[in-house]
Amino acid sequence: AQSVTQPDIHITVSEGASLELRCNYSYGATPYLFWYVQSPGQGLQLLLKYFSGDTLVQGIKGFEAEFKRSQSSFNLRKPSVHWSDAAEYFCAVGAHDMRFGAGTRLTVKP
Amino acid sequence: DTGVSQNPRHKITKRGQNVTFRCDPISEHNRLYWYRQTLGQGPEFLTYFQNEAQLEKSRLLSDRFSAERPKGSFSTLEIQRTEQGDSAMYLCASSLGPRGAEKLFFGSGTQLSVL
Numbered sequence: 001a002q003s004v005t006q007p008d009i010h011i012t013v014s015e016g017a018s019l020e021l022r023c024n025y026s027y028g029a030t031p032y033l034f035w036y037v038q039s040p041g042q043g044l045q046l047l048l049k050y051f052s053g054d055t056l057v058q059g060i061k062g063f064e065a066e067f068k069r070s071q072s073s074f075n076l077r078k079p080s081v082h083w084s085d086a087a088e089y090f091c092a093v094g095a096h097d098m099r100f101g102a103g104t105r106l107t108v109k110p
Numbered sequence: 111d112t113g114v115s116q117n118p119r120h121k122i123t124k125r126g127q128n129v130t131f132r133c134d135p136i137s138e139h140n141r142l143y144w145y146r147q148t149l150g151q152g153p154e155f156l157t158y159f160q161n162e163a164q165l166e167k168s169r170l171l172s173d174r175f176s177a178e179r180p181k182g183s184f185s186t187l188e189i190q191r192t193e194q195g196d197s198a199m200y201l202c203a204s205s206l207g208p209r210g211a212e213k214l215f216f217g218s219g220t221q222l223s224v225l
Contacts, residue, residue, distance in 0.1 A: 004152075009150075036216075041218065042218060043113075043114065043201070043215075043216035043217050043218045043219065044153070044201070044203075044214075044216040045216070046213050046214070049213065090152050090153070092152070097155040097158065097166060097168070098143075098155060098214065099155070100152030100153045100154070101152050102150065102151050102152050103150075103151070103152050
């Protein structure tokens, strides 16, 4: 069965610092992988997705993610975090139904 | 493109009452999804429509839950005889494209509180 694990419930980084959010998935075939962001009072917004091809994918707002089949991981990265990036981030694997991880809450310190 | 619209934004009800939520997807999108999200968790898949046909239902969707999408446009999710465990955010999403690989557009959700 497909599943997604986000090991970090809450991460705090300083503004301007780099960010990496971890995501591990379990899926029998090549998965469709997604990262969504959810800000308070707003709907989930797609940051980026991976289907096939280049394992490093670029998304909106300066985010990128790298698919590593050998590690069953799809970690999200950003070189320099902005205060407006504070939000909840969800990794998801898509197939017959999209499965979301439990999310990682990002706090940005000034 | 006005986005996915959900109404109401908040619903407070007493245990045992019936509630109905509405979702208006992006107009050209043929797929519509319902998810439920509880505090500290990611969204959990409930059901999925392609046009007016309900194609998949999660085991989470007990017989107290029913969803419709008449004419393949807006959708309603009804919960009968609500229980306190039904308290959650109910999210609707719509999409256009290959199943499983498409970008989902989410609404802001309906927050249900069952007292």
